[in-house]
Amino acid sequence: MVMNDEELMSMIEQLTNVFEDRADQGIHPVSVASVMLAVAIKQLRKGLDDNEFNAIMEDLTENRFSEWENLTDEELDDLLQDLDTENKKVIH
Numbered sequence: 308m309v310m311n312d313e314e315l316m317s318m319i320e321q322l323t324n325v326f327e328d329r330a331d332q333g334i335h336p337v338s339v340a341s342v343m344l345a346v347a348i349k350q351l352r353k354g355l356d357d358n359e360f361n362a363i364m365e366d367l368t369e370n371r372f373s374e375w376e377n378l379t380d381e382e383l384d385d386l387l388q389d390l391d392t393e394n395k396k397v398i399h
Contacts, residue, residue: 310318322343329339351360 325343326336326339330336348364351363355363
């Protein structure tokens with residue numbers, strides 16, 4: 308099941324709150340992001356077959372995500388749709 312926009316925004320808000328709460332406790336954002344990334348990778352490993360998992364890891368290790376920072380929402384949606392079709396994986 309793919310999340311709708313409202314569910315995505317809710318999750319983004321929740322994760323942002325985690326960062327802000329930990330920052331208030333003096334925990335560096337890199338530490339928080341590292342834990343979130345480790346959990347995300349573990350969940351991807353559990354939920355995807357080897358080809359899907361490897362395709363996502365390859366996208367990340369190729370540093371393709373840095374290209375996404377300057378995209379408009381529409382361009383990002385198009386890119387994610389293309390990646391979904393290209394790699395036959397669910398992006399979110």
